[in-house]
Amino acid sequence: MDIESWQAPTQKRSSIAPAIAFILLVTGAGVWLLQEDLFPPLVVEIPAPVGPTTSEPPVPSAPQAPAMSDDVGKDRRPAPRPVDLVAATEVARKMFLDLISATSPEQRARLIAAPEEYEADAEEFFATHKLELNSFKLSSVTPQTLPGHEAVPLFQVGTTANLHGALLRLVPQKKDGEFLLDWPLFAETHVRKLAAFLEKPPTDPTWLHLGVRRSHGLELPESQRDSLVALTLQGSADGSLACLAVAPKNTPAGRYLARETEWNEVYVCRLLLHHRRLEDGTPAIFVLDIEGAATGEAP
Numbered sequence: 001m002d003i004e005s006w007q008a009p010t011q012k013r014s015s016i017a018p019a020i021a022f023i024l025l026v027t028g029a030g031v032w033l034l035q036e037d038l039f040p041p042l043v044v045e046i047p048a049p050v051g052p053t054t055s056e057p058p059v060p061s062a063p064q065a066p067a068m069s070d071d072v073g074k075d076r077r078p079a080p081r082p083v084d085l086v087a088a089t090e091v092a093r094k095m096f097l098d099l100i101s102a103t104s105p106e107q108r109a110r111l112i113a114a115p116e117e118y119e120a121d122a123e124e125f126f127a128t129h130k131l132e133l134n135s136f137k138l139s140s141v142t143p144q145t146l147p148g149h150e151a152v153p154l155f156q157v158g159t160t161a162n163l164h165g166a167l168l169r170l171v172p173q174k175k176d177g178e179f180l181l182d183w184p185l186f187a188e189t190h191v192r193k194l195a196a197f198l199e200k201p202p203t204d205p206t207w208l209h210l211g212v213r214r215s216h217g218l219e220l221p222e223s224q225r226d227s228l229v230a231l232t233l234q235g236s237a238d239g240s241l242a243c244l245a246v247a248p249k250n251t252p253a254g255r256y257l258a259r260e261t262e263w264n265e266v267y268v269c270r271l272l273l274h275h276r277r278l279e280d281g282t283p284a285i286f287v288l289d290i291e292g293a294a295t296g297e298a299p
Contacts, residue, residue: 083142088153088170088179093136095181096157096168100131113171113180125187134158135165143169143211146260146269147292153179154211154268156237157186165237166190167211169268185209185268194235198243201275205288210235212267215244224278229257231287233271245273247287256293 095111102108105123109115112122135158142151152172158165166189170179188194188209197206210233217230228246235241247254261267270291278284 083151083153083172085138085142085153089138089155091179092153092155092168092170095170095179096136096155097133099181100126100133100159102126111181112183113173114183118183121187122183125191129161129190132160134160134163139167141266143266143268146212146267146290147295149260152268157190158237159190162190162192164192164240167237167268184270189235189237192235192241194233194241194243197273205272205274207270207272207291208233208235209268209270212261212269212271213265214261214263217244217246219244220246220284221278221280221282224280224282228278229254229261229287231257231261233285243285245271245285245287246278251288253287253289253293256290257287260293 099108099111102111105119108122108126109119112118135156137156139154139156141154143154144150145152150172153170155168155170156165157168166186168186169182171182172179193208194210197208212234213232215230215232217225217228220228220230227249229249231245231247233243233245247257249255249258271287272289272291274286274288276284276286
């Protein structure tokens with residue numbers, strides 16, 4: 001997928017405003033989003049954080065593609081294949097306990113999907129994190145991968161190092177009934193990577209693994225709402241870390257999200273995010289890309 005060009009900022013940021021915006025965002029979310037189950041609270045939507053943004057020029061509006069083109073993909077998309085949640089639950093807790101008690105890189109590598117890509121990151125994580133399991137439960141919803149639209153078992157994992165809880169999904173393997181752990185979703189939600197992105201907006205766009213749901217974006221300026229696809233992003237198990245993100249409908253990311261997401265579904269995916277401004281100057285978090293969208297293959 002093509003990514004809109006961007007420029008490094010020249011505007012000096014206040015060191016206080018980002019922290020205030022982050023505190024208000026997370027504190028406000030925690031008041032009514034602190035629930036035992038994942039994602040049901042997302043029917044209540046969180047506004048985009050009010051904080052400093054880059055000097056990125058406003059994203060202009062443009063004529064949008066006909067609605068028919070967005071519906072074609074949905075009409076042809078097969079229903080997600082059912083997932084055996086009983087079998088997944090039986091193995092998930094044991095695999096996670098084996099992961100945090102492993103004594104060698106080889107033992108951990110056998111438990112995670114795509115170890116050739118994530119083994120080094122896992123070793124770096126466990127070099128500084130000694131985890132003990134506090135809670136482990138199946139999520140109240142079964143999300144879909146984006147892209148791919150495959151139903152995936154998702155679990156909420158509370159540890160002594162993260163009482164809010166991280167997200168852990170199982171990745172079905174080609175052999176029936178076998179699973180491996182999705183390392184990056186767990187690691188990023190455990191260290192609350194979304195919080196760091198919101199508290200200290202980075203200069204460069206940032207990739208994050210998250211839970212995602214479509215939003216009506218009622219907190220956005222009414223004049224901007226129709227030209228945007230709005231999403232609620234969740235980066236923790238208990239809903240205490242969430243925010244609103246947008247993608248203009250006239251961009252590749254916006255067209256993809258409008259076509260590939262349904263209002264009542266929850267997705268797990270990896271998004272390229274950046275702090276920018278809407279056309280009227282309102283600060284917002286923009287979705288620039290979705291991993292795998294160009295090829296249609298789930299990460």
